[in-house]
Structures are given as C-alpha cells and as structure tokens.
Amino acid sequence: MRKLGAALVGLSSLLFLFVPLTQAEIRYEVGRVSYESYSDYTRVFIGLTPGTGYVVIDLRNPPRLKVNLYPANLSSVSKEIEVQDRFVKKVRLDQETEKVVRVVLDLNISDPTSSVDLSGDGSRLLIEIRGPEEDLVAAVLKEKEAPIVKKEEIPSVTLPQKREKAVYTIVLDPGHGGKDPGAIGRSTGLKEKDVTLKVAKELARLLKNEEGIRVYLTRNTDRYISLDRRTEIANQLGGGMFVSIHVNSGYRRRATGVETFFNSRYSYGEGAEEVAARENRPLGSENVPDEAKLIIWDLIQDEYRSESNDLAHIVQKEMVQTAGREDRGVKSAGFYVLKGAAMPAILVEIGFLSNASEERMLGKEDFREKIALGIFRGLKRYYENKW
Ligand SMILES: [Zn+2]
Incomplete structure (x- = not known):
C-alpha cells in the first residue's frame, strides 16, 4: 500500500x-x-x-x-x-x-x-x-520487573488499574570513554573515563530501586561516543533529566572539591570557562559542531535553563553534604554535551584528578559510592518536587 x-x-x-x-x-x-x-x-x-x-x-x-x-x-x-x-x-x-x-x-x-x-x-x-524497536540503549539497564499479581488477588469486578504515575526517565552520561580517556591522574594514572563509568553505574543501581524511575546510561562499557550523540540518545529516550558525570583536572594542583554546571551562553563562576573548554574538546573527536548547530542547541536547552539551574543547586548541595567535599559551587558555561538536551541537564565534576589526594580517593570504591549517593539524593529531591 x-x-x-x-x-x-x-x-x-x-x-x-x-x-x-x-x-x-x-x-x-x-x-x-x-x-x-x-x-x-x-x-x-x-x-x-x-x-x-x-x-x-x-x-x-x-x-x-x-x-x-x-x-x-x-x-x-x-x-x-x-x-x-x-x-x-x-x-x-x-x-x-x-x-x-x-x-x-x-x-x-x-x-x-x-x-x-x-x-x-x-x-x-x-x-x-x-513502529517501536528494541532500543539497544534501553536494554543497557534492565527495567525493574513488573509486579506479578496472583490471579486470585485480582478483584473480580474491576480490572487491574493502570499505574497512575508517569515513569520518569533519567539519563546518566559517564563522561569520555574509549579513545578519549579524559583527565589522567599523575600519581596512579587513574583515568577519568573509568571513574565516571563506575560512579554512573553505582548511581544507576541506586535509581533502579526507585519506583517510577527508569534509568539509562549513554554508555555502559569503555567506548567512545561523540558529545552530540550523548544528548541525542537522551532526547530519543524522552529523558526527564540528563546528568553528565566528569572528573576535574585543575588549572592549579591544589584545587579540590566538587562543582556542578548547567549550560549557559555566557560563563559564570570561577574557572567555568576553562572547565567548559576542556570538556568540549574530547580527545579524538572528529567533528566539532558548527556555529549553526550550537545556536540551535542553545535554543533547546534555554527552555530548561531555570530547571537545570535548580537541579544543579540541589545536586551540588547533596553531593557536598553526603561526600563531605569542598563546595566549589554551581557554575555555568557553554557545554556542548548539555546544549541540545530537551530536558533539565547538568554536568557534575566530582573531584580533581590533578590533585594527588583526590586522585587516591577517586580510586576507592567507598568514596565513589558516597559521591553517587550524594547525586542520587539530589536527583531524588528534585523529581519528588516535580511530581
Ligand atoms: Zn570530563
């Protein structure tokens, strides 16, 4: 036909x-x-x-x-x-x-x-x-199994009710991967791409247990994905939140602590421009988005700027408190990976690989768990308020 x-x-x-x-x-x-x-x-x-x-x-x-x-x-x-x-x-x-x-x-x-x-x-x-297709990304993390209702528990007159609450989709983006290692620690050689993936997986584990939450990762293995593809995945999944996870590398070796970013056309906050410049140039990226794309992407994220700002503050606060880290604050700058997201979107920098003592911490599971728990608490507070 x-x-x-x-x-x-x-x-x-x-x-x-x-x-x-x-x-x-x-x-x-x-x-x-x-x-x-x-x-x-x-x-x-x-x-x-x-x-x-x-x-x-x-x-x-x-x-x-x-x-x-x-x-x-x-x-x-x-x-x-x-x-x-x-x-x-x-x-x-x-x-x-x-x-x-x-x-x-x-x-x-x-x-x-x-x-x-x-x-x-x-x-x-x-x-x-x-029509619908099995999405590879969707299969990355298995959804929680539907509750099994025994036959005799189904009321005889009314049909089982549909779940009222909408499913809230959170897309986690472990920064870097594959040929792009991100920052590399000087004392142990710890790579940003490995830390971000571990923290994202831990965070996904926490979120998976939440009712009404569906969580996806833009990658769950050590592989390279372009910055625009990451946001594209999030948009295709109909995400309600996008969280890109990164590790800082300082202009100064003494720099420590955590900071959270949202996208803006003008930079705000100490060092924000440098962080954006570094994160916008992943190693081995072939195609830098052209001016036209960047403008149009900004238009998309602009609609969510105030929500992204709220989300950034909540997550930053919980991350600082839960993991007991120095609060470097919420900052904003132009981040390619956030620009095109049609949802509240933030980028967290969970510590400094350029600082020897933070590099050691980032290599430890219990520290990464604390960071993941902090981000989790922030996201939970945010979506609970939204509902
Ligand atoms: Zn990074």
Missing part, C-alpha cells in the same frame, strides 16, 4: 533559481514538503537550501517529532500537511524565531522509532517514522 502526497511550501524557492546570489545574500528557504506512506513506515521529505542545520527532539504526550531547522525561512507564517496514515497524523511548519523554522510531525503511534537524515547534497531532509 503506497500513497503519495505533496505540498508546495514556498514559491520563493523557485524564484531562487533565477536570481544569482552571492554567498552573503543566501536566503535559507524551506522548500517543498512531501511524504510517502508505506505499511511499515512513513517518509517525509523537506526541501532545504544546502547548509541548513537541524536538530531533532522527540516529544511525548501527545507523541510528536520536532525538528528545528537553522538558518531557515518559511515563505508563509505556517503550513500544515495532513498525512493521516498509520504513523503520521500531520506535518506542521512554522517560523519559530527569525531564523528557526520548526517542523512538527504529529504522530499516530506512541512509541515511534525515527530517523532523520540530510540528503548527500544537503538539499533535502528525510524523516522516517517506524
């Missing part, structure tokens, strides 16, 4: 062909929008001016896929294309800000798998929506 549909979004993209423009005068237009319906997936095509960047956000309740295009101009204020097939209800486009066009696919299925890709020449964006 195949259905073809098309809609013309902008005539100006045709005019564009006949008017010679210099590089500086390029107008980034959103062109023709069309779709193809198949029995097992739907494809939506959006014509673009090559050079247009995009960011994808999965949204639940109701299920939608949002794609922000930047820079991009829509010739009309808004546009709607009715699809009404198995996967997609309709496609909506509107000019969100001066240079950002928002594309929203209203979906007919609650658990979609999606992929978004640019054509080789950058002139077309292809969005594909399929």
Whole structure:
C-alpha cells in the first residue's frame, strides 16, 4: 500500500533559481514538503537550501517529532500537511524565531522509532517514522520487573488499574570513554573515563530501586561516543533529566572539591570557562559542531535553563553534604554535551584528578559510592518536587 502526497511550501524557492546570489545574500528557504506512506513506515521529505542545520527532539504526550531547522525561512507564517496514515497524523511548519523554522510531525503511534537524515547534497531532509524497536540503549539497564499479581488477588469486578504515575526517565552520561580517556591522574594514572563509568553505574543501581524511575546510561562499557550523540540518545529516550558525570583536572594542583554546571551562553563562576573548554574538546573527536548547530542547541536547552539551574543547586548541595567535599559551587558555561538536551541537564565534576589526594580517593570504591549517593539524593529531591 503506497500513497503519495505533496505540498508546495514556498514559491520563493523557485524564484531562487533565477536570481544569482552571492554567498552573503543566501536566503535559507524551506522548500517543498512531501511524504510517502508505506505499511511499515512513513517518509517525509523537506526541501532545504544546502547548509541548513537541524536538530531533532522527540516529544511525548501527545507523541510528536520536532525538528528545528537553522538558518531557515518559511515563505508563509505556517503550513500544515495532513498525512493521516498509520504513523503520521500531520506535518506542521512554522517560523519559530527569525531564523528557526520548526517542523512538527504529529504522530499516530506512541512509541515511534525515527530517523532523520540530510540528503548527500544537503538539499533535502528525510524523516522516517517506524513502529517501536528494541532500543539497544534501553536494554543497557534492565527495567525493574513488573509486579506479578496472583490471579486470585485480582478483584473480580474491576480490572487491574493502570499505574497512575508517569515513569520518569533519567539519563546518566559517564563522561569520555574509549579513545578519549579524559583527565589522567599523575600519581596512579587513574583515568577519568573509568571513574565516571563506575560512579554512573553505582548511581544507576541506586535509581533502579526507585519506583517510577527508569534509568539509562549513554554508555555502559569503555567506548567512545561523540558529545552530540550523548544528548541525542537522551532526547530519543524522552529523558526527564540528563546528568553528565566528569572528573576535574585543575588549572592549579591544589584545587579540590566538587562543582556542578548547567549550560549557559555566557560563563559564570570561577574557572567555568576553562572547565567548559576542556570538556568540549574530547580527545579524538572528529567533528566539532558548527556555529549553526550550537545556536540551535542553545535554543533547546534555554527552555530548561531555570530547571537545570535548580537541579544543579540541589545536586551540588547533596553531593557536598553526603561526600563531605569542598563546595566549589554551581557554575555555568557553554557545554556542548548539555546544549541540545530537551530536558533539565547538568554536568557534575566530582573531584580533581590533578590533585594527588583526590586522585587516591577517586580510586576507592567507598568514596565513589558516597559521591553517587550524594547525586542520587539530589536527583531524588528534585523529581519528588516535580511530581
Ligand atoms: Zn570530563
């Protein structure tokens, strides 16, 4: 079964062909929008001016896929294309800000798998929506088993009630990994990537026991993941919180203690810029995000800035108290790994590998457990208030 549909979004993209423009005068237009319906997936095509960047956000309740295009101009204020097939209800486009066009696919299925890709020449964006698939990341940590209700305990008249509380998804991001070791301790050679993974696993263990919490790790082995992929995973999982775990390496060897960051366009707090600069350049990273992507990512996290700020303060306080560490405070700066997160997002620096005594502590399980417990208490306080 195949259905073809098309809609013309902008005539100006045709005019564009006949008017010679210099590089500086390029107008980034959103062109023709069309779709193809198949029995097992739907494809939506959006014509673009090559050079247009995009960011994808999965949204639940109701299920939608949002794609922000930047820079991009829509010739009309808004546009709607009715699809009404198995996967997609309709496609909506509107000019969100001066240079950002928002594309929203209203979906007919609650658990979609999606992929978004640019054509080789950058002139077309292809969005594909399929049914649910076993997510590899989702399988990283097994969900708590559903409670088994014995047959005789089921009331004879009413059916078992659905759980009222929504499941709250927390995505933990152990910093670095694989070819990117992060900071390395001078006295024992302890690597940041190993410490962050151990702390994240411990934290996941604590969170897994909480009712209504689902926890995922962006990695659970020693492997390299790019910074943008980490946030992408969190967005795809529909995370309610994103926590990136890191270990500091100081400008001064004496520096000790813990600090928590959230993303902002301007740096705030002593040393914040240096920390961001270091964390934004993982060893062996091939592609540094371009300016357009960074701006659009900022727009996404901006919506959660005040919540990220709250979360950072709560976690920082609990971490300091539980682990008895020096309080370096909450700071903010531009962190690639936080920018694109469509949820409250923080980055914790749990100690200094550049300090010999903290390096020894970070190598010990009981210290890492205390840090994990501190972060856990902070997250718990935050989501309990949110509910
Ligand atoms: Zn790091």
